[in-house]
Amino acid sequence: xxxxxxxxxxAVEGISKRFGAVQALSDVDLDVHAGExxxxxxxxxxxxxxxxxxxxxxxxxxxxxIRWEGRPVTITSxxxxxxxxxxxxxxxxxxxDNLDVVGNLFLGRELGRLGVLDEVAMEKRSxxxxxxxxxxxxxxxxxxxxxxxxxxxxxxxxxxxxxxxxIVILDEPTAALGVEQTAQVxxxxxxxxxxGLGVILISHNMVDVMAVADxxxxxxxxxxxxxxxxxxxxxxxxxxxxxxxxxxVVMRRRAxxxxxxxxxxx
Amino acid sequence: xxxxxxxxxxxxxxxxxxxxxxxxxxRLLVREKGAAGYVEEFKRRVRGGELGSLPVxxxxxxxxxxFQSLNSQFLSPQNLSNLSIDIVATxxxxxxxxxVLLLGEIDLSAxxxxxxxxxxxxxxxxxxxxxxxxxxxxAVAVAALLxxxxxxxxxxxxVPSFVVTLAGMxxxxxxxxxxxxxxxxxxLPYEGLVAGLTSTYFTQLIAAYGLAGLVTAGFxxxxxxxxxxxxxxxxxxxxxxxxxLRTLVLAFVxxxxxxxxxxxxxxxxxxxxxxxxxxxxxxxxxRTRYGRKVFAVGGNIEAxxxxxxxxxxIRVSVFMISGAMAAVGGVFAASRIASASQATGQSNVLMxxxxxAVxxxxxxxxxxxxxxSALLGMLVIQSISSGMALQGVSNSIQFMVTxxxxxxxxxxxxxxxxxxxxxxxx
Numbered sequence: 266x267x268x269x270x271x272x273x274x275x276a277v278e279g280i281s282k283r284f285g286a287v288q289a290l291s292d293v294d295l296d297v298h299a300g301e302x303x304x305x306x307x308x309x310x311x312x313x314x315x316x317x318x319x320x321x322x323x324x325x326x327x328x329x330x331i332r333w334e335g336r337p338v339t340i341t342s343x344x345x346x347x348x349x350x351x352x353x354x355x356x357x358x359x360x361x362d363n364l365d366v367v368g369n370l371f372l373g374r375e376l377g378r379l380g381v382l383d384e385v386a387m388e389k390r391s392x393x394x395x396x397x398x399x400x401x402x403x404x405x406x407x408x409x410x411x412x413x414x415x416x417x418x419x420x421x422x423x424x425x426x427x428x429x430x431x432i433v434i435l436d437e438p439t440a441a442l443g444v445e446q447t448a449q450v451x452x453x454x455x456x457x458x459x460x461g462l463g464v465i466l467i468s469h470n471m472v473d474v475m476a477v478a479d480x481x482x483x484x485x486x487x488x489x490x491x492x493x494x495x496x497x498x499x500x501x502x503x504x505x506x507x508x509x510x511x512x513x514v515v516m517r518r519r520a521x522x523x524x525x526x527x528x529x530x531x
Numbered sequence: 532x533x534x535x536x537x538x539x540x541x542x543x544x545x546x547x548x549x550x551x552x553x554x555x556x557x558r559l560l561v562r563e564k565g566a567a568g569y570v571e572e573f574k575r576r577v578r579g580g581e582l583g584s585l586p587v588x589x590x591x592x593x594x595x596x597x598f599q600s601l602n603s604q605f606l607s608p609q610n611l612s613n614l615s616i617d618i619v620a621t622x623x624x625x626x627x628x629x630x631v632l633l634l635g636e637i638d639l640s641a642x643x644x645x646x647x648x649x650x651x652x653x654x655x656x657x658x659x660x661x662x663x664x665x666x667x668x669x670a671v672a673v674a675a676l677l678x679x680x681x682x683x684x685x686x687x688x689x690v691p692s693f694v695v696t697l698a699g700m701x702x703x704x705x706x707x708x709x710x711x712x713x714x715x716x717x718x719l720p721y722e723g724l725v726a727g728l729t730s731t732y733f734t735q736l737i738a739a740y741g742l743a744g745l746v747t748a749g750f751x752x753x754x755x756x757x758x759x760x761x762x763x764x765x766x767x768x769x770x771x772x773x774x775x776l777r778t779l780v781l782a783f784v785x786x787x788x789x790x791x792x793x794x795x796x797x798x799x800x801x802x803x804x805x806x807x808x809x810x811x812x813x814x815x816x817x818r819t820r821y822g823r824k825v826f827a828v829g830g831n832i833e834a835x836x837x838x839x840x841x842x843x844x845i846r847v848s849v850f851m852i853s854g855a856m857a858a859v860g861g862v863f864a865a866s867r868i869a870s871a872s873q874a875t876g877q878s879n880v881l882m883x884x885x886x887x888a889v890x891x892x893x894x895x896x897x898x899x900x901x902x903x904s905a906l907l908g909m910l911v912i913q914s915i916s917s918g919m920a921l922q923g924v925s926n927s928i929q930f931m932v933t934x935x936x937x938x939x940x941x942x943x944x945x946x947x948x949x950x951x952x953x954x955x956x957x
Binding site for chain 1 (some may be wrong): 760765
């Protein structure tokens with residue numbers, strides 16, 4: 266486990282967001298340190314995507330505070346998030362199948378002069394980047410259509426690293442991947458941590474979460490429902506927090522009638 | 532923690548084989564394996580559905596062999612020289628169509644726009660006494676404007692390009708008739724600049740041979756310099772043997788063409804212009820930021836948008852290119868018969884231009900293709916029509932055969948797309 270100390274790179278506190286009649290997030294906290302993988306888990310509709318959108322600048326919060334290296338910041342657009350150093354890799358990849366790996370890595374920020382591409386420089390940087398991350402791909406010059414799902418996901422993640430972010434948000438990076446391909450992606454997540462990046466990993470897969478995450482933040486019905494250290498917890502405990510097994514009807518009734526035990530931290 | 536990932540870390544990614552091999556570009560594996568590498572590379576591309584121009588080159592060879600065996604006049608210098616001029620007008624339109632197809636869209640107005648542009652050119656030059664070059668520029672500008680209209684309706688209002696350009700086809704055909712006025716035909720001066728576009732030959736032998744030499748030397752120099760840069764940057768480069776082999780193949784083709792053309796009247800100006808346009812379009816598509824954006828939009832719009840590409844601007848600009856290229860094609864069509872008439876750009880011109888791009892290997896599904904497909908596809912179409920004309924086969928049969936060839940090309944496109952998808956998920 267990587268030693269984590271000092272101030273979090275990114276900290277969000279008391280985030281609330283409402284969509285019409287639905288209170289999607291109420292008073293949610295989340296923080297990420299450099300060199301740390303924080304898994305964000307929760308059932309469908311728990312608010313995982315909403316909090317990610319707040320951080321990525323896609324859907325700003327109604328209230329709450331975001332602090333970047335200790336300073337309060339406002340993130341109002343994806344561009345603002347990127348320039349702070351927050352890179353987001355969405356579930357639906359967003360790769361162009363017809364372009365090769367180099368073309369995809371540099372899409373939208375091609376190197377070159379006077380509009381003419383500098384393929385040599387781009388290919389060199391691509392190879393260096395993939396090499397640093399120990400990513401194995403048959404060639405950087407084949408269309409990504411001919412890569413496996415895991416390789417495509419690693420390309421998508423590598424692409425977000427070209428902007429030299431400090432925090433990388435991965436939305437379900439292993440969904441729809443086979444065992445071997447999942448392993449490739451999780452390897453990459455570990456290497457990101459090894460390079461001192463903060464990673465927020467959204468996943469439904471408890472095995473993956475237990476494998477790579479340092480801490481697990483559970484969301485349930487738009488609220489924090491537990492923050493676990495993977496070294497000192499079990500899969501069952503986390504699943505209980507996700508499903509609300511610790512927060513069932515009986516306990517709520519007890520709480521109302523004043524005979525409550527302390528619920529897990531909120 | 533994380534032991535689950537660890538033990539697989541040394542696994543080579545995908546079916547590529549040992550890790551050492553993974554360091555090389557597949558197209559460069561030849562260097563490692565000699566002649567067998569070419570065979571392996573070929574198999575890989577067939578499996579991956581990356582056939583590119585291969586089917587059309589094979590098809591062209593078959594067509595030429597068949598027609599030559601039927602009539603020895605087919606491959607005569609005169610016939611080939613005429614053929615090389617006949618492909619120019621529709622081929623130029625097809626270059627614009629390739630851009631549109633790369634987006635995965637279609638431009639059905641190209642024929643009408645080319646006819647309308649020819650009409651504008653003729654009216655301005657003949658009736659209003661403009662200088663021919665000014666008239667050509669005006670015709671191209673008008674067509675680009677028409678393309679802008681299509682692009683805005685498509686990109687900004689979200690009307691399908693099929694419908695926008697279908698409406699354009701009707702409207703601009705009407706515009707063409709209106710510009711031409713009651714006479715319906717305007718003759719261009721036979722000795723004028725416009726007519727000269729398709730009737731000028733560089734008769735000196737040195738012109739064609741010199742150009743062939745320049746192209747070969749230029750290709751060789753560019754390859755060697757590019758290789759030197761790649762080696763300096765420490766990334767895989769082709770071997771000298773590979774470069775020399777490619778240069779020799781190119782030299783064989785261009786000197787062969789030069790030799791044939793010189794046996795008749797020399798290098799036709801129209802062919803030279805067409806080739807320059809094709810090479811320039813290919814450069815724009817493959818080597819510039821703009822071209823990369825066009826491919827990205829054609830490959831995955833959402834990815835392009837997230838990468839910060841202005842999708843609407845790319846779409847509008849591509850339809851303007853298509854309009855402008857249609858106009859240039861219209862100018863050459865008018866030049867060939869020294870007149871602009873109601874028939875210019877009508878009939879099957881549009882279908883031939885689209886068919887040429889598809890037969891040449893540009894995908895109808897967007898994101899895959901090259902400007903050279905306009906050249907190769909037109910060679911196929913024009914060879915069929917020329918060969919059948921020599922045999923005295925009627926138009927009816929020609930249409931049916933060209934239709935069958937187009938269908939075959941689309942089937943190859945669809946199949947290769949399917950195998951690409953299959954191998955993409957391997």
